[in-house]
Amino acid sequence: MKVYLDNNATTKIDPLVKVKMQPFFEDLYGNPNSLHQFGMDVRPHLNEALGSMYDALHVRDEDDILITSCATESNNAVLKGIFFKYILSNPEKNHIVTTSVEHPSVLDTLSFLSEHGVDVTYVDVDNEGGISLEAMMAAVTDKTILISMMWANNETGMIFPVKEVSEAAKEKGILFHTDAVQAIGKIPVNLTDIDVDYMTFSAHKFHGPKGIGGLYVKKGKSLPNLFHGGEQMGGKRAGTLNVAYIVGMGLAMKQAVGHVEKMNIDVRRLRDKLEDAISKIADTIVVGPREKRTPNTILVSLKGIEGESMLWDLNRAGIAASTGSACASESLHANPVMSAIGEDPELAHTAMRLSLSRFTTEEEIDYVIEMFTKAAERLRAISSTYAYTNKAS
Numbered sequence: 001m002k003v004y005l006d007n008n009a010t011t012k013i014d015p016l017v018k019v020k021m022q023p024f025f026e027d028l029y030g031n032p033n034s035l036h037q038f039g040m041d042v043r044p045h046l047n048e049a050l051g052s053m054y055d056a057l058h059v060r061d062e063d064d065i066l067i068t069s070c071a072t073e074s075n076n077a078v079l080k081g082i083f084f085k086y087i088l089s090n091p092e093k094n095h096i097v098t099t100s101v102e103h104p105s106v107l108d109t110l111s112f113l114s115e116h117g118v119d120v121t122y123v124d125v126d127n128e129g130g131i132s133l134e135a136m137m138a139a140v141t142d143k144t145i146l147i148s149m150m151w152a153n154n155e156t157g158m159i160f161p162v163k164e165v166s167e168a169a170k171e172k173g174i175l176f177h178t179d180a181v182q183a184i185g186k187i188p189v190n191l192t193d194i195d196v197d198y199m200t201f202s203a204h205k206f207h208g209p210k211g212i213g214g215l216y217v218k219k220g221k222s223l224p225n226l227f228h229g230g231e232q233m234g235g236k237r238a239g240t241l242n243v244a245y246i247v248g249m250g251l252a253m254k255q256a257v258g259h260v261e262k263m264n265i266d267v268r269r270l271r272d273k274l275e276d277a278i279s280k281i282a283d284t285i286v287v288g289p290r291e292k293r294t295p296n297t298i299l300v301s302l303k304g305i306e307g308e309s310m311l312w313d314l315n316r317a318g319i320a321a322s323t324g325s326a327c328a329s330e331s332l333h334a335n336p337v338m339s340a341i342g343e344d345p346e347l348a349h350t351a352m353r354l355s356l357s358r359f360t361t362e363e364e365i366d367y368v369i370e371m372f373t374k375a376a377e378r379l380r381a382i383s384s385t386y387a388y389t390n391k392a393s
C-alpha cells in the first residue's frame with residue numbers, strides 16, 4: 001500500500017481541478033492580453049477563477065489579488081515591496097517583527113533585507129509551539145513598519161492569533177502580513193472578519209497545481225512592482241499569465257474552502273486516531289495541543305530514534321512523511337521548531353511530521369498505525385542494542 005502523509009509539503013491535484021485545466025493546454029491557449037478571439041475566449045475563464053478566489057476568501061471587490069508563481073514569491077513581494085516603498089525613503093521606520101518559525105521564504109528574505117539596513121525582531125514560540133499576542137506586541141517599537149506572522153505553522157500545525165495581532169497592529173498604524181499557506185482549506189480564512197493588509201497563499205497546498213500562488217493586497221496598501229516588462233496584472237506584475245494554472249487555483253481554492261468542515265470533522269478524526277496510537281508508544285512527544293492545531297497535522301518526536309531512520313523505515317513500507325519543511329529537507333539538521341520550543345536537542349533531531357489531506361482514508365491510517373508502531377519497535381530495539389554495545393566497549 002502507498003500512503004501519502006506529507007500534505008503540508010504538497011498535495012495531489014484534485015481530479016476535478018485537473019479536468020478543469022485540461023482545455024487550457026489544448027484549445028484555450030490564447031494569451032488573455034491579446035486582442036484577437038483566441039485571447040478573448042480565455043478572459044472570461046480568468047475572471048471566473050479570480051471571482052472564485054474573491055468569494056472563497058471573502059475579499060472585497062476594491063481589494064486586490066495578485067497572481068504570483070508561488071508563496072515564496074508572494075512573501076518576497078511583500079517584504080521587499082515594503083522595503084522599497086517605505087523603508088528606503090524613511091529609514092527611521094526600518095523595523096519588522098516576525099516569528100522565529102516562519103517559512104524560509106520569510107526568514108531568508110528578512111535576513112537578506114537585514115544586510116540592507118532593516119532591523120528584524122524574531123519572536124520565539126512558547127513551549128507549546130504557539131505565539132501569543134502579548135509576545136508579538138512586546139516586540140513592537142516606534143520604528144516598526146510591519147508585522148509578518150504566519151496563520152498556521154507548517155511543521156506543527158499550530159494556529160497563530162492572526163485576528164488579534166492584526167487588530168493590535170492596526171491600532172498602532174503598523175502594516176500586517178500573514179502567510180496563510182497552511183491555513184487555507186484547513187481552517188476558515190475569512191478576510192471580512194479578519195482585517196489583514198497582505199496575505200500569501202499557494203495552490204499546491206490545497207490540491208491545486210504547483211507553480212502558482214497569490215498575494216492578497218488590501219485597498220490602499222499597494223506595493224511596488226518587482227517584475228517589470230509588461231502590463232499584465234494591471235501593471236503590478238509583468239509576465240504572461242499562466243491561465244491554466246490560475247483556473248486550476250480558482251477551482252482548487254473553491255473546493256478546498258468548501259471542504260473545511262470535512263477537514264475539521266473527518267480528517268481531524270483520522271488525525272486524532274493516528275495521534276492516539278502514536279502517543280501510546282513510550283517516550284513520544286507530540287507538539288502542541290490538538291485543538292490549537294490545523295486538523296491534519298502531527299509533529300511527533302520519539303526519544304532515541306532519528307527522524308530520518310524512521311522516515312526511511314516508513315518509506316520502505318510505502319508511507320511518505322517528512323522531518324519538517326520540504327524546503328530544508330536536503331540538509332539533515334535539527335528541526336527548527338523543536339529547537340525553538342526548547343526541546344531536548346536530541347529530540348530536535350527526531351521530529352517527524354505527518355500531514356493528512358481530505359483524500360486520506362481510514363484504511364490508510366490503519367496501515368500507517370501498524371507500520372509506524374512496528375518501525376518504532378524495530379528502531380528502539382536497534383538503538384538499545386547500540387546503547388548496550390557502546391556501554392560494553
Ligand code: PLP
Binds near residue numbers: 203327
Ligand atoms: N509558506 C509556508 C508556510 C509554507 O509551508 C510553504 C511551503 O512549504 C511556503 C510558504 C512556500 O510555498 P511555495 O512552494 O508555494 O513557494
